[in-house]
Amino acid sequence: MPWVKSARIHSPWLLHLETGGCNGCAIEFIAALTPLYDLERFGMLNTGNPKHADILVVTGCVNARSKRVLRNLYEQMAEPKVVVAVGVCACTGGIFHDGYNLAPGADKVVPVDIYVPNCAARPEAIIDALLTAVDLLAEPTGGDKHVNQR
Numbered sequence: 001m002p003w004v005k006s007a008r009i010h011s012p013w014l015l016h017l018e019t020g021g022c023n024g025c026a027i028e029f030i031a032a033l034t035p036l037y038d039l040e041r042f043g044m045l046n047t048g049n050p051k052h053a054d055i056l057v058v059t060g061c062v063n064a065r066s067k068r069v070l071r072n073l074y075e076q077m078a079e080p081k082v083v084v085a086v087g088v089c090a091c092t093g094g095i096f097h098d099g100y101n102l103a104p105g106a107d108k109v110v111p112v113d114i115y116v117p118n119c120a121a122r123p124e125a126i127i128d129a130l131l132t133a134v135d136l137l138a139e140p141t142g143g144d145k146h147v148n149q150r
Contacts, residue, residue, distance in 0.1 A: 009138045011043035014130070015053035017073060019106070021060035021096075024120035025087030029059060032123040032130075039127055042134070050076040055133045057126075058112070061089040061096050062103040074110040082133040084114045086126055091115045 018026040032039045033046060047053050050073045062070060074083065085106045088094040093104035106112050113136055116129045 009134060011045070012054040012130075012134055012137060013045050013047045013052050014055050014057055015047055015050050015073065015077070016057045016059070017066075017070060019058060019060040019062045019066035019070060019090070021087075021089045021094075022120075023060070025059035025090070028120050028123050029057060029086060029126055032126045037123045037127060039130065042127075042131065044130060044134075050074075051078065053077050054081060054137060055130060056081065056083045056110075057086055057130075058083065058090045058106045058110075059086045061093055061099070062106050062109055063099075064101040067103055067109050070106065070109050080137055082113045082136050083110055084116065084129050084133055085112045086116045086121050086129070088117050088119045091117050094119065 016026070016029055031037060044055075050056075054077075056074060056077060058070065060066075074081075083106070085091045089096065090106045093099070093102055096102050097104045103109055114129045114133055116125050118125065
């Protein structure tokens with residue numbers, strides 16, 4: 001069904017998961033959805049259902065409790081899917097990376113495709129990463145598709 005791939009490219013749906021932390025990156029992600037930055041102009045919509053989502057946006061430190069939730073949401077998403085780690089906490093654990101109950105980055109729990117480091121990540125960088133994620137959805141699966149954003 002070629003129309004399914006076309007729909008994912010032209011109107012990808014986002015699933016946001018804040019795994020813990022200061023919520024700074026989560027606030028910046030929500031800011032990207034506001035009329036000031038207008039992420040929806042690219043056809044992207046935020047959804048609460050992993051079965052409808054194409055791109056998983058992870059913000060915050062992955063702790064022992066959110067690790068299971070993150071894994072479950074990732075497994076419920078249909079293929080092809082892209083995971084974007086937003087903020088230094090989601091990328092590496094940030095200043096909490098040595099914590100006894102934290103994973104040093106979301107990539108220790110699920111495969112991350114795009115990294116957006118910073119504390120807190122700017123809405124412009126988040127939008128750029130999500131547009132790169134749409135390009136990854138358009139590519140055939142396979143191979144190493146990890147991308148570092150700056």
